[in-house]
Amino acid sequence: MTACTRTAGCTGTVIATGHCDRCGLAQAPPTARVGRTARPVATRSSQQDSWLVASLVSLPVLTFSAGQATTQPLDVPEQERFCAKGHPVGRSRAGRPGLVKGFCPRCRTPFRFLPGLDPGTVVADRYEVVRCLARGGQGWIYLAKDAHQDHIEVALKGVLHANDEKALAAAVQERRFLNSLDHPNIVRSIDFATHDDPVTGPTGYIVMDYLDGMSLRSLLNAAKDPRQSDVALPLDHILAYGHEILAALDYLHRRGLLYTDMKPDNVMRTADRIKVIDLGGVRRADGGHAGLVGSTGFMVTREELQERGATPRSDLFAFGRTLAELFRHRTPGPDTPGAADDALGVESFRRLVARATHPDWNRRFATAHEMSEQLLGVLREILAGAPDQRQAEPVSLFQPAARLLDAGLGVVLPLDTWTVEQDGVVLDHGCPTARVVALGLPVPRPDPDDPAADELRAIEAPDAQSLLNKLATVPQQSVEVELGRCRAHLALDDVHSAAAALAAAGTLLGTRAEADWRLAWHRALLMLVGDRIGDAAKEFDTVYADIPGEIAPKLALAYCAERLGDDASAARYYAAVWRRDPFQASAAFGLARLRLAAIDRAGAVAILDEVPALSRHHDAARIAAVRVLSSRLAGGRPAAVDLPTTRDLNEAVDRLATLHLDGGERHGEARERLTAAIREVTLDVLRSGAGTGLVPGPVFGAPLTERGVRTLLDRSYRALAQQAHRAEDHHVLVDRANAVRPRTRW
Template sequence: MSCTRTVGCPGSVDETGYCDRCGLSPVPPPVAADQPDRSQVSRSAARDSWTVASLVSLPVLTFAPDQAVTQSLRVPEEARFCAKGHPVGRGRAGRPGLDEGFCPRCRTPFSFLPGLRPGVVVADRYQVVRCLARGGQGWIYLAKDTHQDHIEVALKGVLHANDEKALAAAVQERQFLNSLDHPNIVRSIDFALHDDPVAGPTGYIVMDYLDGMSLRRLLSAAKDPRQPDVTLPLDHILAYGHEILAALDYLHRRGLLYTDMKPDNVMRTADRVKVIDLGGVRREDGGCAGLVGSPDFLVSMEELQTRGATARSDLFALGRTLAELFAYHTPGPGTPGAARDALGVESFRRLVARATHPDWNRRFATASEMSEQLLGVLREIVAGGRDQRQPEPVSLFQPSARLLDTGLGLVPPLHTWTAEQDHPVLPDGCPTARAVALGLPVPRPDPDDPAAGELATIDAPDAQSLLNKLATVRQASVEVELGRCRAHLELADPRSAVDALTAATALLGVRAAADWRLTWHRALLALAGDRIDEAAREFDAVYADIPGEIAPKLALGYCAERDGDGVRATRYYAAVWRRDPFQASAAFGLARLRLAATDRAGAVAILDEVPALSRHHDAARIAAVRVLSSRLASGLPGAGELNQAVRRLALLHLDGGERHGESRDRLTAAIREVALDLIRSGNASGLVRGPALGVPPTERGVRELLDRSYRALAQQADQPEDHHVLIDRANAVRPRTRW
């Protein structure tokens, strides 16, 4: 079996269970689950919380300083080597290995005990107080800066070297750490040398001392029943991820890689998350020699050998970190998006899956790209009730002005009465697949596209005008071809739309397989052709690539609705609607699903949530009136529901605000028709008195009012035959008289 513990190690594991080259076991020994963590943490009495990304309030914690040390100060035997790389200090025949001694092969002295004793002064400045822990490259000590009022600092040993030139070069290389200044990165303030009597010259990174605990220890504390105040809900995990990404983005923009991301190397202080242990930070040079990293958080050996360490390998390690934290997460009250059956949990899993994808090209390319999607998932997780929703910030899609609804939010057209159909049932309002394909949000243009400047100046009133203007763009452009694809869809020319998408794919070359925009447009083509299952598969692939975005979930909600899967459709629509109150298409989708379940009250409750500032607010109010006053497949509304419709009709802003007009006349006619049916069925008890239905509502009175409504509708008819139909309706409904 090949060795998997050390980067680049060519050795293999022999019968002893250890590598014959590096001497390490293939899998590190697990930490005992029942080992108690004596660290005590509690909420601060002074302040209750601090906020991350204006979305998550994290509790301010306090830590017991005299119980801060929990890690074993003994180096594991499988990590013991002499200065020349020979395994030493290993136990034999049940006896533990020596902590100090000489290598039996090269006689090099070794010591696996802390080299700095309390009171020792490093570099004539830093006085050691005690050993804190064993890091990946050396011991970590608490010390006091005798030149700066004895402030507490941390010393992390990172280097042993007997070659003075190599030591000087290494010291110079580490100096760049002192220039790093970010609120989520522990501050490195100096690099000090100390002559260790056993190991020789040793380099120490001097950092700010942080009072807190690593995410690894926080995870352990969250599982400890003796510390009920310490929890690890999903929104907290994402908040930690957001802060870590800010630190990684800062490093990556400076051409630096962190290389050793894991829960152990992130510190949770009272009111901050900080990345610690900068010993592995290196310049992004495409190599992996001397790489510091933990096997469980490293990308494949093949990737390291072909691409070296990259920003994507840092993000891979962060994905693994989030996954490990999630494996032990605790439920968080007040976050319905984190419930086990909520879509937010699925979105989180997809975020992690993309970050840790085995294909380098499919992973997040930058920390800012991953952060944008993480924030979207976080908004989905913390989305709450009606009063807690906020408008969605800028995303990868442009907002769409179209409402994905057919008729439910519109005043009934005149042909509702001229079609000569008695007792019409309220249409479900489900739009056609083509209408949805044209009405879904459009991806924002790539600002790095060579034609981005020209495209920003193009404004066309219709699809044909857009095609004419796009034809003037001389540069080869993916965005131009995608614009052509959508324009041809608008013009019902699917063959030309496919040709444009093929051209965009060719321009992207090898990058095409990982570009979600192409997948999105393939989904639109399938949807426009009413191939619902194919469209759903493509939209699902987009969701996997950009799990924090709303648009793919809205599209998947529609596909599930068309498939007749109300449970799945509700899951998608609800996730969108709970997150953004201006996604009225999701509200109408939920209302349709409620109607399919004959739940008038539920449909109206959803429609009432569309805010007054939404462009679709009036459509939602009209839809509510129609839901309350229309015949469904299950039958007529009750008297109470019809009364609500009458009251709501009086408050609608119709016909430019006029008291009488075509729209109000049609809605009034629809209500009077249902009122007459209720009276004739004997279920009209409780109908409200008023001008809309009569004082009191009687069959004769409602017939007289409906006669007037039909004659008013006849005045709206453009065709003589429609006028005749409406007059016939009026004559048929009016009460009989003697003259």
């Protein structure tokens, strides 16, 4: 041993490590450069293969090779260097770089901030180290070969240090549960080994499958690198990765485990799989937080940990921060208009992240499964495209709505259209009343965990009063029963009782009431019935924030915006719903109304034509298209009327011939009324002098003249008179026939 010469006045001795046993400094300053390892470079598979996530997103298969230009340093930043007892060590001083190994000057414990295992080192007489791969949150990660398994490649993740063998043995036994984990999105842990490190003492290593790929952190860095053109990070890919990560978290949470250290660095993108790695922080969900592994910027607050401990919601908080980090570095994706910055799908994504990372524990997603359902809804919204690419929505938090919110635009004109003594009637655009919408919006599905869930599933009632009678027989106190009462009272126009039932539901929820979106939904319904459209919109927006992947809140917000005169917002919401689900015909009719308000007759018909043949509202859309093509529209000036063109009328006649009306009868009552409506407007067009181009036929007559159309309209009115059930209505229709009949000499 020799005397220390590094620091003036030091009386320490240089020990075998080359460091002074008193000041802890090495006798020669270490070089500024430390070991570095190459990051992989990703390229698309030459076969252009892909793999499908959630039956929605096709991700390319990637191949990985060692990069030459991008490397990762294998040391620890100085600000993160602390000894085992928490004292700062290895810091720069007087222009000299900090030590990467040595002894703490205060407590004399050894430290080292370089990989502890050299190539060739054998761990547990089985795993031969090949090289260091990276630095994890708790220790170094090494590539090794398993001598007992044909030298297959494995990864060694250092996680545990202990000063005595008993403590290490207990820790190893505690972490054996990792070997029982088996999920396609979690790296497989196959063993737990120990190795006696000369500096830090006995060290535990999780032995995992070696994955060929790159972390999401590396992927987002590569996506910004112009030299890696095959790597992209569009929003739909981010959500696809998120879906796979949530599946892994859900698997852990259902087994009473927490991951604790979710971040982009701890998720691997392999050729055709997403894998959660670095299981060093996995722990049992026992409500504690001592020794919790986590990363700055991804962990919940210290106050929350002290109050509630680590929970699945803290895992989901870190996952939300992970999504936000990936989103900040996203790249444009091809053919995903829903991912444009101003698209509603992007707003829905932001709300998804906002709920996951809400500062209030109660407002966050409670389970990974719950968040996954909303994430998939947002993903469908972003991927929504052309009519022929739409798919029906799977089961959501709402039951399908049977009522079409069209205010009668999709039905044949009733007979009283002609018996109220009005001429030149302008087409009603079909905006339903707020009360009709409140009763016609989708109904939330009952909570399966509600104490009365079984009884509610068995209840069938033909009307609201019958429903109330049956709900009165349910013995349990139940939030869902009170919400059912609320809706039934609204249907009976008993707003006071509806409000009382909603208040009772809030009382049963107690402290959870503020965070329960069902209460906000029903408050909005109450406000709609009272025609308080602005207040209802605020409540629906709260629901949207809580369940951003659902369609129903957007449909409700679209109607509120339409009623408030905000046509741009209404169109944005309606279009988002309609592009996503072709069976949401109420959204199609909403868009058609907005087109009609802009006197865009062709645009309204084009939207109505998108309602698919399998939809229960397909016939209503076809009838509405005939009415739109053959009706007077309110013009852009007061009292102005926009008449259809002869082309519109010809198309209306052609479409009328294809409608299945009156059970298939050729001259049924509904067909007679539509024919009369077309002939009325045709007469107006002929009077205006714009009748050139009408195609002669059964509706217009041949030859096509004003006199000929008057004769046909006379017949129509007399046919309608035969449908009248009251004498006064019959007289009105006969008078109409006489008024329009061409004059004759006798």
